[in-house]
Every structure is written in structure tokens, then in C-alpha cells.
Amino acid sequence: MTNQDVLGEAARRRTFAIISHPDAGKTTLTEKFLLNAGAVVTAGSVKAKAGGRSATSDWMELEQTRGISITSAAMQFDYRGHVCNLLDTPGHKDFSEDTYRVLAAVDAVVMVLDAAKGIEPQTLKLFEVCRARNLPVLTFLNKFDRPSRDPLELLDEIETQIDLRPTPVTWPVGDGEDFLGVIDRRRQVFSKFTRTARGATMAPEELLTFDQAATLGSSAWKRALDGVELLDAVGADVDLDSFLAGTSTPVFAGSALTDFGVRHLLDAVIELVPAPPPRPDVDGVGRPIDAGCSAFVFKVQANMDKSHRDRLAFARICSGHFERGMTMTIARTGRPFATKYASTVFGAERSTVEEAFPGDVVGFVNATDLRIGDTLFDGRPVAFPGLPSFAPELFTGARVLDTGRSKQFKRGLEVLEEEGVVQVLRDPDMGDAGLVLAAVGQLQFEVFAHRLESEFHAPIELTGSPYQAIRATDAASAERLRLIGGIRIMRRGGDGATVALFENKYRLQRLLADEPELTLVPLTADLA
Numbered sequence: 334m335t336n337q338d339v340l341g342e343a344a345r346r347r348t349f350a351i352i353s354h355p356d357a358g359k360t361t362l363t364e365k366f367l368l369n370a371g372a373v374v375t376a377g378s379v380k381a382k383a384g385g386r387s388a389t390s391d392w393m394e395l396e397q398t399r400g401i402s403i404t405s406a407a408m409q410f411d412y413r414g415h416v417c418n419l420l421d422t423p424g425h426k427d428f429s430e431d432t433y434r435v436l437a438a439v440d441a442v443v444m445v446l447d448a449a450k451g452i453e454p455q456t457l458k459l460f461e462v463c464r465a466r467n468l469p470v471l472t473f474l475n476k477f478d479r480p481s482r483d484p485l486e487l488l489d490e491i492e493t494q495i496d497l498r499p500t501p502v503t504w505p506v507g508d509g510e511d512f513l514g515v516i517d518r519r520r521q522v523f524s525k526f527t528r529t530a531r532g533a534t535m536a537p538e539e540l541l542t543f544d545q546a547a548t549l550g551s552s553a554w555k556r557a558l559d560g561v562e563l564l565d566a567v568g569a570d571v572d573l574d575s576f577l578a579g580t581s582t583p584v585f586a587g588s589a590l591t592d593f594g595v596r597h598l599l600d601a602v603i604e605l606v607p608a609p610p611p612r613p614d615v616d617g618v619g620r621p622i623d624a625g626c627s628a629f630v631f632k633v634q635a636n637m638d639k640s641h642r643d644r645l646a647f648a649r650i651c652s653g654h655f656e657r658g659m660t661m662t663i664a665r666t667g668r669p670f671a672t673k674y675a676s677t678v679f680g681a682e683r684s685t686v687e688e689a690f691p692g693d694v695v696g697f698v699n700a701t702d703l704r705i706g707d708t709l710f711d712g713r714p715v716a717f718p719g720l721p722s723f724a725p726e727l728f729t730g731a732r733v734l735d736t737g738r739s740k741q742f743k744r745g746l747e748v749l750e751e752e753g754v755v756q757v758l759r760d761p762d763m764g765d766a767g768l769v770l771a772a773v774g775q776l777q778f779e780v781f782a783h784r785l786e787s788e789f790h791a792p793i794e795l796t797g798s799p800y801q802a803i804r805a806t807d808a809a810s811a812e813r814l815r816l817i818g819g820i821r822i823m824r825r826g827g828d829g830a831t832v833a834l835f836e837n838k839y840r841l842q843r844l845l846a847d848e849p850e851l852t853l854v855p856l857t858a859d860l861a
């Protein structure tokens with residue numbers, strides 16, 4: 334394989350994720366992407382159903398009982414001569430740091446909004462991570478087959494709430510029962526769709542010129558045309574530079590359920606999302622795409638399959654040609670890493686992966702030496718920046734129920750902390766006694782407790798905690814903060830940051846105003 338071949342393969346890759354508030358339609362849209370790409374014949378094979386068996390999410394008991402997908406992996410499908418890597422971000426409301434980490438491994442995101450609701454809290458949170466990484470964002474306004482808000486109002490919300498300039502590519506014609514299809518502004522055609530039963534197959538699409546559409550005599554058409562004229566007048570057209578810089582967003586309208594407008598969005602993934610760029614190393618120098626193979630680990634998932642009790646490390650290939658069996662080096666330890674057990678994971682199915690290219694995701698089975706944020710390389714050494722720890726919002730204490738199992742608890746804590754299941758905050762004077770667990774989502778605590786019990790036989794009780802806010806601080810400020818009630822100084826495992834925990838958010842705010850000389854930095858600053 335020549336360097337030219339590697340560059341050619343990389344140029345065909347599109348690596349992205351879908352972000353959305355729960356129920357906005359991420360799963361449905363994923364299905365329709367696979368349907369449009371011909372990767373599945375009928376939709377319905379991806380969706381996780383509460384209480385029912387599902388193709389993607391029967392790995393963990395916890396998932397089964399909650400009927401949701403905790404584990405995330407990547408799906409790969411071919412579309413129009415390109416290879417799409419769609420990384421799954423767990424979409425449940427109990428989202429977690431895993432969701433954030435996935436966003437470190439993609440080159441763009443599709444943001445799905447429910448057209449009846451607009452921007453919802455979790456969309457905002459996820460979007461902040463995209464912004465911190467300047468990720469390009471495509472927006473899909475979903476569910477126009479239901480009564481929806483005025484699309485112009487939705488654009489306004491995108492602009493004012495998240496400061497992204499919306500540039501519609503398609504525009505809805507009607508909504509609810511009257512939803513007929515979408516106008517493609519760039520090509521000046523109307524895609525008129527016909528519904529199929531629950532959108533199980535691709536929606537038949539008829540292309541009409543504006544003149545032909547006008548003869549339909551529909552009031553929805555007239556309204557849509559007015560909207561489009563307004564957009565033309567204000568020049569809301571796709572601008573590639575600002576899209577790539579993460580400051581404008583091409584907008585698509587449609588209905589994932591009925592497969593209206595999905596193809597337009599998928600076409601844009603191919604046409605607008607950048608091919609994998611050289612990934613900057615710790616010194617900020619991009620590793621050329623055709624350099625020796627390199628990858629970074631963005632997710633470690635243990636125990637997906639109970640009968641195997643294994644551990645999968647997911648790595649994104651950043652440069653070069655990956656071939657199963659090659660020996661790479663782990664940058665953190667300098668130790669060799671054999672890649673014999675490389676696989677792809679699609680739902681519960683795994684298959685051996687023989688080769689991969691920049692942008693692809695490879696799962697390494699039982700790679701106990703790998704940690705989140707690790708760099709693997711072949712040839713000239715490289716180390717990519719580690720993944721940031723995210724600002725936790727939830728805190729709890731934990732107590733091992735059977736003190737005879739303290740050793741198992743300690744071991745489990747070590748493993749789960751290293752995997753990034755939760756963040757562990759310790760009082761430097763007390764060690765594991767009185768530790769505080771911190772997380773972005775409640776689900777992380779549940780997974781932590783579940784795994785301690787099932788894998789390490791050390792059942793615990795989550796004891797809650799009085800803390801409401803956290804800030805990074807330094808030694809000098811910590812001295813002062815220790816003298817104030819309702820504040821605890823701790824150290825975060827992993828990055829060793831000194832942090833201050835506050836029992837009361839308002840006390841923190843007062844302190845920021847009264848003693849501005851204190852170092853109290855939001856942990857989100859880590860995101861950059």
C-alpha cells in the first residue's frame with residue numbers, strides 16, 4: 334500500500350456523530366442513514382426498545398433493565414463511494430462522560446432538533462463540547478410530519494441560543510398532515526415524498542421544479558416559498574469556511590420517521606464534512622495522514638459480553654494504514670502493543686477487522702494495557718494530547734457494604750477510575766476513606782455500583798453528598814478556602830487537579846465576587 338493509497342482512503346472517510354436531546358430522533362435518523370446507504374434493508378434493526386430485545390443494547394443487565402443503550406461504538410457504512418463512520422453517542426437523558434469523549438474522536442456532528450421543541454437542555458450541553466473543539470455542525474430539524482414550530486423561529490433560536498449562523502440547505506413544505514417534502518435551495522427543486530408504512534423502507538421521492546410545484550395549488554407550498562425568498566433575501570447560504578470553523582451550520586428539514594429529507598442530509602455529510610485532518614500532537618504539530626499508523630483511544634468499555642468478561646478499547650485511527658497483527662507502541666508506557674484482536678463492533682455483533690484507515694474506529698479486545706487517551710503508533714513516535722476530564726455536575730459518597738470486601742472495593746475502584754467510569758476525588762489526608770465520586774450523569778454512578786458488585790463482588794451503597802459545585806484551585810487559594818465552612822479541598826484522580834467542592838453554589842458566587850484574587854477556575858476550561 335503506497336502513501337497515495339492511504340491518502341486516497343482517508344479522503345473517502347467521513348467520521349461524525351449525532352448529538353441530540355433524548356427523543357429528538359437520533360436513533361431513528363441513524364436507522365434511516367443505514368437504510369439510505371443500503372446497509373440495512375428495513376429500518377428497525379438499530380432501535381433499542383424499552384423492555385424488548387434490541388440489536389444494539391443487550392450487553393449489560395443494567396442496559397436491559399433500563400431498556401437503553403449505555404455502550405457506544407461505531408458503525409461503518411458506504412455511501413456514494415465514501416466510507417461513513419458514525420460514532421454512537423449514548424442518547425439517553427442520563428448521559429455521561431462517554432458521550433463527551435466520543436466527540437473528541439469525530440470530525441463533525443449532526444445536531445438533531447425536534448421541530449416542535451427546538452433547542453433543548455441536552456442539545457445545549459453537547460453543543461458546548463462541540464464549540465470547545467470547533468467542530469463543524471450540520472443541523473437536522475426533525476419531525477415535520479408532526480405539527481411543528483415555524484421553521485424561521487427555529488433558525489432564530491439556533492442563532493440566539495447557541496450563536497451558530499443557520500444556513501438552510503433544505504426547507505420544509507408544510508408540517509403535520511400537510512408535510513409534503515422539502516425544497517432544496519441550492520438546486521432549486523422540490524423533493525416531494527410519499528409516506529411508507531412507518532418509514533420502514535425508503536420514502537419514494539419525486540423531484541419537481543418550482544413551476545411544477547406551484548401547480549399543486551397547496552397553501553403549504555406558498556408559505557414555504559415565502560420562507561425561501563426571505564432566506565434568499567438575507568443571504569442565508571451555506572458558507573464552507575464558517576461551517577468548518579464551527580460558526581455557521583447548514584440546516585436540513587425533514588422527518589426521520591418517514592424518511593423525508595434524510596437523503597439530503599446524508600449527501601451533505603459526504604459533500605461538506607471534512608475528511609480526517611492531520612491530528613495535532615502534544616506540541617500542536619499535525620501528524621501527516623500518510624505517516625506511520627497512529628491512533629488514540631477514546632473509549633474503554635468493559636464487560637459488554639457477560640460470558641466473555643472482556644474489555645474493549647476503542648481507538649480512532651489518525652494516520653497511516655492499520656493492519657491487524659501489526660505491533661504498535663503505546664506512547665504512555667513505551668511498551669509494544671499487539672493488535673491481533675482488532676475488531677469492529679456493530680451493535681452486539683463483532684467482526685475481525687483486517688485493515689483500517691484514518692477516521693476509522695477499531696476495537697481492541699482485552700487490551701488491558703490501554704487507557705482512555707492513550708496514543709498508539711507505528712514508525713516515527715507520536716503522542717496526541719490526552720482526552721480532557723470533564724466538569725462533573727453530580728457528586729456522591731460511596732460505602733462498601735461488607736467491610737470484609739474492602740480489598741475488592743479498592744481494586745474495583747482502581748480499575749473503574751482508570752477506565753473513566755466516574756471521577757474519584759480524594760482528600761489528600763484521608764486516601765480512599767471519605768472519597769467523593771463525581772460524574773457528568775447519574776448513569777455513571779449506577780454503572781459504577783453495578784460493576785463493583787457484578788465484577789468485583791464488592792456491593793456498595795451510594796451515600797449522596799452535600800456538594801453542588803466544583804472548581805479547580807491551587808495550593809495558595811486552597812489554604813484560604815480550607816478556613817471557610819462548606820468547602821472541601823480534594824484531589825482529582827487522573828489529572829491530579831486540586832479542586833474545591835462547594836456545598837452551596839451561592840457561596841461560590843459570593844466568594845468569586847468578594848475575593849477575586851482566589852483561583853477558582855471552572856473545570857470546563859479543560860475542554861479546549
Ligand code: G4P
Pocket residue numbers: 353354355356357358359360361362424475476477478479587588589590591
Ligand atoms: P432518540 O434516539 O433521539 O432518543 O430518539 P428516537 O429516534 O428513539 O425517537 C424518539 C421517538 O420519536 C420515537 O417514538 C420515534 O419513533 C419518534 N420519532 C423519531 N423521528 C420522528 C419523526 O420524524 N416523526 C415522528 N412523528 N416521530 C419521530 P417512540 O414512540 O418513543 O417510539 P416508537 O414506539 O415510535 O418506536
